[in-house]
Amino acid sequence: MQTRLPETLLATAAGQEADRILRSCVHCGFCTATCPTYQLLGDELDSPRGRIYLIKQMLEGNEPGSHTRLHLDRCLTCRACETTCPSGVNYHRLLDIGREELDRRLPRPAAERLLQRALRLVLPYPRRFRPLLGLGRGFARLLPSGLRHKLPPAQAVPAWPTVTHSRRMLALAGCVQSVATPATNAVTARVLDRLGIQLIEAPAAGCCGAMSHHFAAADEARAMMRRNIDAWWADIEQGAEARAIVNSGVRRDQAALLLSSMSLSTSTPSLNFTPSMTFAR
Ligand code: SF4
Ligand code: SF4
Structure with missing residues (x-):
């Protein structure tokens, strides 16, 4: 795809990256076959190719409008489109750059910003989210039916296995998951225990940063990722061989996101991203 990005933008790292990604797209449209929003809505602007064009x-230099926001907001960032792209277009990075640029050029209405801020202040912190969910369940009958049906039912949490194994695997306790579906990790620990693997959680780890990242709060997301890596590091050095991901949102490009803020690359000799640090999707 030919591009004509302004020189001022091409002078930035993000501008150069966006230009590279845009030029790798050949408009073939193969990606539309695996895009859930295109399959559901049938609108080209709700397809990866359409969003690439909007970005x-x-x-x-064209002025973005509310339609730009609508179609970029509708993207689930599921990256299914990348699996069918023959050109290897790094779509999710272009979307990140596009969303940040859109928020800069066309700030959201105050009510939307307030809602996003409230979600970022509550959902990543189980000690804040848990009492609110309890309140919601307690007064469920008073809630609008659309909201009431979204309340996750309370779960019985099975006992965490106490047997130790030489093979240990780290799991992310997460934020929303640990409150909304608290049985998930305990059940996973019991299954892995049967397979001779001990599942452990690092108490100091928390939200993976996905929500902040998707709300274009990149610095906040990176801070959460760094905190988690610090929390996991001691166990990884002691041989925890992998990280089990039982929630969505933790992205395999965490390393790239962190490195992009450090002006380093994965080939930097002092950085050793060992195979045991798998950044799973
Ligand atoms: S990441 Fe967005 S554009 Fe790609 S398949 Fe998912 S919803 Fe569609
Ligand atoms: S499949 Fe890849 S190259 Fe083809 S339109 Fe989609 S993003 Fe562009």
């Missing part, structure tokens, strides 16, 4: 227009 290209904005980065080339």
Whole structure:
């Protein structure tokens, strides 16, 4: 795809990356076959190719509008489109850059910003989210039916296995998951225990940062990722061989996101991203 990004943007690392990604797209549309929003809505602008075009227009200097926001917001960032792209278009990075640029050029209405801020202040912190969920369950009958049906039912949490194994695996306790579906990790620990693997959690780890990242709060997301890596590091050095991901949102490009803020690359000799640190999707 030909691009005409302004020189001022091409002088930035994000601008150069966006330009590279845009040029790798050949408009073939193979990605539309695996995009859930395109399959559901049938609108080209709700397809990866359409969103790439919207981002290209904005980065080339055209004014973004509410339709730009609507179609970028509708993207689930599931990255299914990347699995069918023959050109290896790094779609999710372009979307990150596009969303940050859109928020800068066309700030959200105050009510939306307030809602996003409230979600970022509550959901990543189980000690804040748990009492609110309890309140919601207690007064469920008073809630609008659309909201009431979204309340996760309370779960019985089975006992965590107490047997130790030489093979140990780290799991992310997470934020929303640990409150909404608290049985998930305990059940996983019991299954792995049967397979001779001890599942452990690092108490100091928390939210993976996905929500902040998707709300274009990149610095906040990176801070959460760094805190988790610090929390896991001692166990990884003691031989915890993998990280089990039982929630969604933790992305395999965490390393790239962190490195992009450090102006380093994965080939930097002092950084040793060992195979045991698998950044799973
Ligand atoms: S990330 Fe998912 S929702 Fe977004 S364009 Fe790709 S396939 Fe569609
Ligand atoms: S499949 Fe890849 S190259 Fe083809 S339109 Fe989609 S993103 Fe572009």
